[in-house]
Amino acid sequence: MSDKTSLSQRRLRTWIRLLRLTRRSENHLREFFRVHHNTTLPRFDVMAQLERNKKPMKMSELSKSLLVSNGNATTVIDRLEKDGLAKRTPAKSDRRVVEVQLTDEGRAQFEIQAAAHEAEIDKLFSDLDHEELDALRDMLGRTKGDGDDDVD
Amino acid sequence: MSDKTSLSQRRLRTWIRLLRLTRRSENHLREFFRVHHNTTLPRFDVMAQLERNKKPMKMSELSKSLLVSNGNATTVIDRLEKDGLAKRTPAKSDRRVVEVQLTDEGRAQFEIQAAAHEAEIDKLFSDLDHEELDALRDMLGRTKGDGDDDVD
DNA sequence: GATTAAAACTTTAAACTTGAAATAAATAAT
DNA sequence: ATTATTTATTTCAAGTTTAAAGTTTTAATC
Numbered sequence: 001m002s003d004k005t006s007l008s009q010r011r012l013r014t015w016i017r018l019l020r021l022t023r024r025s026e027n028h029l030r031e032f033f034r035v036h037h038n039t040t041l042p043r044f045d046v047m048a049q050l051e052r053n054k055k056p057m058k059m060s061e062l063s064k065s066l067l068v069s070n071g072n073a074t075t076v077i078d079r080l081e082k083d084g085l086a087k088r089t090p091a092k093s094d095r096r097v098v099e100v101q102l103t104d105e106g107r108a109q110f111e112i113q114a115a116a117h118e119a120e121i122d123k124l125f126s127d128l129d130h131e132e133l134d135a136l137r138d139m140l141g142r143t144k145g146d147g148d149d150d151v152d
Numbered sequence: 153m154s155d156k157t158s159l160s161q162r163r164l165r166t167w168i169r170l171l172r173l174t175r176r177s178e179n180h181l182r183e184f185f186r187v188h189h190n191t192t193l194p195r196f197d198v199m200a201q202l203e204r205n206k207k208p209m210k211m212s213e214l215s216k217s218l219l220v221s222n223g224n225a226t227t228v229i230d231r232l233e234k235d236g237l238a239k240r241t242p243a244k245s246d247r248r249v250v251e252v253q254l255t256d257e258g259r260a261q262f263e264i265q266a267a268a269h270e271a272e273i274d275k276l277f278s279d280l281d282h283e284e285l286d287a288l289r290d291m292l293g294r295t296k297g298d299g300d301d302d303v304d
Numbered sequence: 305g306a307t308t309a310a311a312a313c314t315t316t317a318a319a320c321t322t323g324a325a326a327t328a329a330a331t332a333a334t
Numbered sequence: 335a336t337t338a339t340t341t342a343t344t345t346c347a348a349g350t351t352t353a354a355a356g357t358t359t360t361a362a363t364c
Contacts, residue, residue: 007281007282007285008270008274010282010285010286010289011273011274011276011277011280011285012270012273013289014277014285014288014289014292015177015273015276015277017289017292017293018170018173018174018292019174020219021170021292021295021297022170022171022174022297023219024219024297025167025295025297027219028297030352034352034353040319040320040352042319042320042321058342058343059342059343059344060341060342060343067172067175067176067179068320068321068322069321069322069323070342070343070344071321071322071323071324071343071344071345071346072320072321072322073343074343074344074345075319075320075321075344076319076320079319094329094330094341094342095328095329095330096328096329096330096341096342096343097329097341097342097343098342098343098344118160118164121163121164121167122160122163123296124163124167124295124296124297125163125166125167125295125296126296127294127295127296128163128291128294128295129159130159130162132291132294133159133162133163133166134162135287135291136166136288136291136292137162137165137166137169139280139284139287139288139291140166140169140170140173140288141169142279142280142284143173143177143276143277143279143280144275144276144277144278144279145173145174145176145177145180145276182322186322186323192322192349192350193350194349194350194351210312210313211312211313211314212311212312212313220350220351220352221351221352221353222312222313222314223313223314223315223316223351223352223353223354224350224351224352225313226313226314226315227314227349227350227351228349228350231349246311246312246359246360247312247358247359247360248311248312248313248358248359248360249311249312249313249359250312250313
């Protein structure tokens with residue numbers, strides 16, 4: 001790229017590359033989950049969030065942590081519940097609140113899927129070493145789009 | 153992060169941060185387009201691709217370049233066409249092929265939206281300088297998810 | 305030239321997603 | 335105590351997205 005290329009143009013190109021990388025990777029993961037594990041990306045994301053959290057989550061916590069609308073969380077949980085992978089429990093302290101967690105079957109399924117998922121992500125970044133990964137994460141962390149909630 | 157943290161774990165965390173950044177940014181852009189320009193992200197993406205390409209595109213070129221299914225391209229173009237922003241033309245050489253391009257009105261609308269979009273992206277990366285942006289782009293380019301088609 | 309295979313696009317069903325409206329319950333203000 | 339406001343969730347309509355099936359046209363093979 002030319003040295004005279006403006007800062008603004010560099011930013012736009014960086015954004016486009018970022019977007020293309022995530023789309024391509026998500027497409028790959030979607031196909032992988034569909035073929036080998038008979039599930040979808042949104043279902044895996046929800047299950048991962050529930051499992052990562054250890055304790056049952058409120059619906060609102062779930063949707064907020066996944067950056068999706070509350071209505072979206074409802075429908076995905078609806079389907080997981082119908083399949084016996086997640087279960088809702090009315091909260092004792094506040095009758096508006098619904099708490100969600102994986103069932104034993106859900107946990108069992110997730111363990112398998114998570115291991116497979118990790119292997120796929122390993123492939124994705126196989127050409128970057130420790131330092132490069134840290135540098136990349138640091139760089140991503142210094143953008144405005146990267147808020148401070150739930151940083152891992 | 154601990155020095156003993158495994159490579160695999162670093163990769164997973166990098167992926168999660170990448171995903172969160174793009175989701176957050178897309179959510180922001182979606183809201184921005186909705187409020188200030190009465191349009192959506194998919195519509196903007198399609199229009200940007202058509203305009204960036206200069207010449208009319210085949211439906212298949214469009215869906216491939218945007219990394220979406222062919223059926224998806226059909227419905228988005230359907231709506232843009234209904235609103236008079238894009239138009240389809242049957243190709244002369246091959247009667248299976250449909251070529252798409254923006255209308256004058258579509259181009260005019262896009263100019264405005266593209267400028268606004270660039271300003272938003274500028275904000276997103278405002279804390280990174282030339283060298284850092286190049287380093288970030290380079291790093292992203294060295295992942296398996298970043299294929300070689302249509303690299304900008 | 306007829307048949308078969310491949311390609312381009314559209315249609316369809318199901319899942320996903322959002323934003324807004326509706327419901328229900330808790331909290332605050334009077 | 336009553337009323338108003340806020341909060342948590344679900345429901346709904348419209349749009350997005352995919353994968354698969356269907357249509358039309360072209361190319362290949364015989």
